[in-house]
Amino acid sequence: xxxxxxxxxxxxxxxxxxxxxxxxxxxxxxxxxxxxxxxxxxxxxxxxxxxxxxxxxxxxxxxxxxxxxxxxxxxxxxxxxxxxxxxxxxxxxxxxxxxxxxxxxxxxxxxxxxxxxxxxxxxxxxxxxxxxxxxxxxxxxxxxxxxxxxxxxxxxxxxxxxxxxxxxxxxxxxxxxxxxxxxxxxxxxxxxxxxxxxxxxxxxxxxxxxxxxxxxxxxxxxxxxxxxxxxxxxxxxxxxxxxxxxxxxxxxxxxxxxxxxxxxxxxxxxxxxxxxxxxxxxxxxxxxxxxxxxxxxxxxxxxxxxxxxxxxxxxxxxxxxxxxxxxxxxxxxxxxxxxxxxxxxxxxxxxxxxxxxxxxxxxxxxxxxxxxxxxxxxxxx
Numbered sequence: 001x002x003x004x005x006x007x008x009x010x011x012x013x014x015x016x017x018x019x020x021x022x023x024x025x026x027x028x029x030x031x032x033x034x035x036x037x038x039x040x041x042x043x044x045x046x047x048x049x050x051x052x053x054x055x056x057x058x059x060x061x062x063x064x065x066x067x068x069x070x071x072x073x074x075x076x077x078x079x080x081x082x083x084x085x086x087x088x089x090x091x092x093x094x095x096x097x098x099x100x101x102x103x104x105x106x107x108x109x110x111x112x113x114x115x116x117x118x119x120x121x122x123x124x125x126x127x128x129x130x131x132x133x134x135x136x137x138x139x140x141x142x143x144x145x146x147x148x149x150x151x152x153x154x155x156x157x158x159x160x161x162x163x164x165x166x167x168x169x170x171x172x173x174x175x176x177x178x179x180x181x182x183x184x185x186x187x188x189x190x191x192x193x194x195x196x197x198x199x200x201x202x203x204x205x206x207x208x209x210x211x212x213x214x215x216x217x218x219x220x221x222x223x224x225x226x227x228x229x230x231x232x233x234x235x236x237x238x239x240x241x242x243x244x245x246x247x248x249x250x251x252x253x254x255x256x257x258x259x260x261x262x263x264x265x266x267x268x269x270x271x272x273x274x275x276x277x278x279x280x281x282x283x284x285x286x287x288x289x290x291x292x293x294x295x296x297x298x299x300x301x302x303x304x305x306x307x308x309x310x311x312x313x314x315x316x317x318x319x320x321x322x323x324x325x326x327x328x329x330x331x332x333x334x335x336x337x338x339x340x341x342x343x344x345x346x347x348x349x350x351x352x353x354x355x356x357x358x359x360x361x362x363x364x365x366x367x368x369x370x371x372x373x374x375x376x377x378x379x380x381x
Contacts, residue, residue, distance in 0.1 A: 035135040040079040040143070043091050045110070045118070047072035050095060053110065053120040066123060067097045067104035076108075078133060083109065083167040085141030090121065090167065092145055094133045104128045107147055109167050122172040127151065127161060136164065136198065144175065157183030164209075175245055176209070176236070189220045190229075199322045201235060201291060209236040209245055210323075212292050231256050233290055251289050259289035263296040270303050279303075294324040302333045305340065313337045328357040332368060339371065348375045 051072045054063055063069070078093035091110040097103050108123035129151035136144045148162040163177040182191045194213045201208050215230040216223035231253045236245035251259075266282025269275035283300045287293060301316035317334045320327065331354035338347035351368050359365035 035143075037134075040081045040135050043078060043080045043093070045076040045091070045093065047074045047076065047095070047097075049118060050076055050108075050120075053118055057120055061120070061123070065125070066095060066106045066108070069097075073097065076110075078107075079135050081135065081143045082141075083143045083145070084169045086169055091118070092133065092135075092167070094131060094147075096128075096131055098128060102128050105131045105149060107133060107145070107165070107172070109172060122167070122170075124165070124172050124174075126163070142166075153183070155184055157181055188217050191216045191218045191223045193223055195292065195323075197291075197323055199319065201319075206238055208238065210234070210291055211236065233292065235291075256290050259286040260293065262286040262289075263293055267296065267299050270299070291319075292323050294320050294327045294330065297323070298327065298330050298333060301330075301337070305333060305337050310337055310340045314341065326357060328354055329360060331357065332360075332364060335368065335371065344375050348372065351375075 047068065050066060051063065051068055054061055054066060054068065063072075074095070074097050076093040076095045078091060080089050080091045082088060083090050083092055088111075091112065093108050093110055095106045095108070104125070105128050106123055106125050109121040111119045111121050113119050126147065127149050129149045131147070131149035133148075134146045136146050145165045145167075146162065147165055148160060150158070150160045153159055158181065160180040161178070162180075164175045166173055166175050178194070180192050180194065183189065192213070192215055194211060196212075197210045198207045199210065200206065201210055211232075211234045213230075213232045213234075214223070214228060216227045217229045218227050221227075233249075233251040233256060234247055235249040237248045238245055262282050263286035266279045266286060269279030269282060271279075280300070280303070283296055287297055287300070291297075297316060297320040301313045301320060304310075304313035304316060314334070314337050317330055317337060320330045321334070324330070331350045335347045335350035335354060338344070338350060351372050354368055355365075355372075359368065
């Protein structure tokens, strides 16, 4: 079994990490965090445009620094947006040259200056392998970038490296970085998994980064709660004046297990009139510790619905969907909530998603099918 030595490592999130700090990276993946493919305008530039920018660069950057050969080949691809919130749009590009599983990767911010010319604002190299960049929307103004590359190491260890980057009008900086691995470690087959969610968890109108890091001793099988070895949850608050994140909550394995017990006790107390308030408090406190307990959040939303607090139920269930978009029960209760709010289109969308994911039982399948018919079949006059 792995030793629980993550606490000191995870606190490194307080500082801005630089590319040289790769050995101190944090392990997780970003399934929920990236913006949709069409959120920002996609752009491409030929490698020859990069060669021109390097030739005009005043600080001695050479073609070798950006993987350019004597005859520049390939294209730069990325997104155009106001990445730093200064009212002007920049182009954030990825240039990959060489084989997909090797080669060379450079990410850079480019500013159009007119006449088909571009100015290189800043660049950053990262490991040469299969790579991608995607925008992240975290603030009212400005955009951050998610950067990831994947490779297979000796011993058939699969590794994913990634970073959340920001552009500050003067430089590209690394806000957080990580490594996710799967393979033999200490003579055991270990799977490291992390979910990272951008959401306004404390309702202050600024989205926070909530990270769950899991280590499973799988033996080569699937990662499940039964082979979980260690778990950590951090909530990172955005610090606009420093363009970085700072840890404001850090929860370890033992506390997470306590939160699970607290939530189950709270669920039981909801069913009794005399302990109902205690049950709500227990569930909310447990979810503060571990916001990834979707079942507990959905149970709270279900209670709020039955208690007639429809707007609170909607907000609770939408947050549950943010943390786990595949949890089927969320959509059934959300559909019921929208029915009470008389928003039939949203109710129908929620019910249809529930049916796509698969009903919990034949009883609920028939109930939801009945509700869908009530929405879609016109009433006789």
